Amino acid sequence: MxxxxxxxxxxxxxxxxxxxxxxxxxxxxxxxxxxxxxxxxxxxxxxxxxxxxxxxxxxxxxxxxxxxxxxxxxxxxxxxxxxxxxxxxxxxxxxxxxxxxxxxxxxxxxxxxxxxxxxxxxxxxxxxxxxxxxxxxxxxxDVCLNIDTGWFAENDIEPPAGFDDLVDEQYRDLTVVPDPATSSPGLAFLLATIEHRGEEGWADYWADLRDNGVKVTGGWTEAYTQDFSGSSGAGPRPIVVSYASSPAAEIGEDGEPRTEALLETCYxxxxxxxxxxxxxxxxxxxxxxxxxxxxxxxxxxxxxxxxxxxxxxxxxxxxxxxxAPLPEDSAALPAAEVDAGREDWVEQWRTIVLG
CATH class of the missing domain: 3.40.190.10 (Periplasmic binding protein-like II)
Incomplete structure (x- = not known):
């Protein structure tokens, strides 16, 4: 998770x-x-x-x-x-x-x-x-992309629906993710993108994310509490890698969640x-x-x-x-495949994203 x-x-x-x-x-x-x-x-x-x-x-x-x-x-x-x-x-x-x-x-x-x-x-x-x-x-x-729904409403921007939207120009500099080398949810998100784009396409996807201003932090805490605009830290970025359960912690005074998990991105x-x-x-x-x-x-x-x-x-x-309902159709790679590929995938990711 x-x-x-x-x-x-x-x-x-x-x-x-x-x-x-x-x-x-x-x-x-x-x-x-x-x-x-x-x-x-x-x-x-x-x-x-x-x-x-x-x-x-x-x-x-x-x-x-x-x-x-x-x-x-x-x-x-x-x-x-x-x-x-x-x-x-x-x-x-x-x-x-x-x-x-x-x-x-x-x-x-x-x-x-x-x-x-x-x-x-x-x-x-x-x-x-x-x-x-x-x-x-x-x-x-379940690790999923979370969005600050209020931010998108206030800025009159259509919220992203899934992975592919994040590389669009209108979402430049809006996403923050934890480093998969040092963060369990960061690794889960990397695996989700590999499952989504496949062995032949995931590296290009991350290159596009890099070029579109994705920010990488050492761990989930920094990403969620300091950079994400939808948390108490009120950071500048309205898209973050977190959990399907995270919106349950962001219920406003009106009883409505201020954030939303994009269930199509869950791992x-x-x-x-x-x-x-x-x-x-x-x-x-x-x-x-x-x-x-x-x-x-x-x-x-x-x-x-x-x-x-x-x-x-x-x-x-x-x-x-x-x-925060339990996602019904989260992605998951076979454990043996993850074990065999994890180190190479993370090393390749670091070369692409961090240089």
């Missing part, structure tokens, strides 16, 4: 989105159970954007006797690299946040041991990573959880996977992480039904 941390109650809707997608450190500590005995400590390794309702986690800890030690490790790409480099001496028991652009690499490297949670039948199986039970889908986050990112091979407490790790797939945890992922739950029996927040 990318370019996704702890949400404070006083944050505005946009800053909640920033906190959820950009991340800040939140690490659990040791505790005693109700009988005064030390709880089992299970280490969950995740990305910086992991966010949750503390009461839901506390209820799980109380019911399971597990002290969930949460350790955050960069974005999805950095997390994957850390898990691969430490696979012979794993840095945790269970991992969450390896997404569909990196999952095949982690699986092929033997990072995870197979575990099929009974809860996957409630919807997660729709997003299965190939024919393996090494990981289980936990959430879905599907799925985030997975799995038991780490060689885990100190594999049984506890399996319980954590079950918890991440439970209705209790799934019911709060939209509010806290601005992603879509995988369970079919969990409803989205009411505001999402209008502002």
């Amino acid at each position: 990318s370019g996704r941390s702890h949400r404070a109650a006083t944050l505005t809707a946009t800053s909640m989105l920033v906190a959820a997608l950009a991340g800040c450190s939140l690490i659990g500590g040791g505790s005693d159970d109700s009988d005064g005995e030390a709880a089992r400590s299970v280490v969950l390794v995740t990305h910086d954007s992991f966010a949750y309702d503390e009461s839901v986690v506390a209820d799980f800890e109380a019911a399971s006797g597990i002290d969930l030690d949460i350790r955050q490790s960069g974005d999805a790409g950095e997390l994957t690299n850390s898990l691969i480099l430490s696979k012979d001496n794993p840095i945790g028991d269970v991992a969450f946040g390896v997404d569909s652009t990196f999952a095949s690499r982690a699986i092929d490297e033997g990072v995870f041991e197979e575990y099929r949670s009974p809860a996957v039948e409630e919807g997660a199986d729709r997003y299965r990573a190939g024919d393996t039970d090494a990981v289980s889908a936990v959430d879905v986050g 599907r990112q799925v985030e997975y959880a799995g038991v780490l091979a060689g885990a100190a407490d594999p049984e506890g790790a399996r319980e954590v996977v079950d918890f991440l797939l439970s209705a209790e945890f799934q019911s709060q992922v939209a509010e806290y992480m601005y992603v879509y739950p995988v369970r079919e029996d969990v409803e989205l927040p009411e505001s999402w039904e209008q502002a």
Whole structure:
């Protein structure tokens, strides 16, 4: 899904989105159970954007006797690299946040041991990573172009409808994208353009975008909060790479979303959880996977992480039904194809766009 941390109650809707997608450190500590005995400590390794309702986690800890030690490790790409480099001496028991652009690499490297949670039948199986039970889908986050609808109305310019419009002269200097080499949503958008234009045409498309004044930032946070005109940062550019869920964070006082996701440009990112091979407490790790797939945890992922739950029996927040419905036909390249081409594509992109 990318370019996704702890949400404070006083944050505005946009800053909640920033906190959820950009991340800040939140690490659990040791505790005693109700009988005064030390709880089992299970280490969950995740990305910086992991966010949750503390009461839901506390209820799980109380019911399971597990002290969930949460350790955050960069974005999805950095997390994957850390898990691969430490696979012979794993840095945790269970991992969450390896997404569909990196999952095949982690699986092929033997990072995870197979575990099929009974809860996957409630919807997660729709997003299965190939024919393996090494990981289980936990959430879905579609990366799409977002536009500031008010900006286009005020400037009397027809909003773009999809990829091809961005290279038109009337949209010169209006688009900002995160660097695919350093950003998960940036990489997802690059993959979306490859799927859209094909191997023979994507490079020319990016050359045209470059010539039409596309701006590149290091990450999603900078692009969305500093350059995008539709966020609280009120930047100068009304077109940004973000998420299909982002408009839910931009609801105006009139109850209407101020931004819109262009659903024809979406690329599907799925985030997975799995038991780490060689885990100190594999049984506890399996319980954590079950918890991440439970209705209790799934019911709060939209509010806290601005992603879509995988369970079919969990409803989205009411505001999402209008502002951020789950895209029905997002693009996605086969995981093996992404794994084989990712490094070459990114290097070629850097040569074209950054020189």
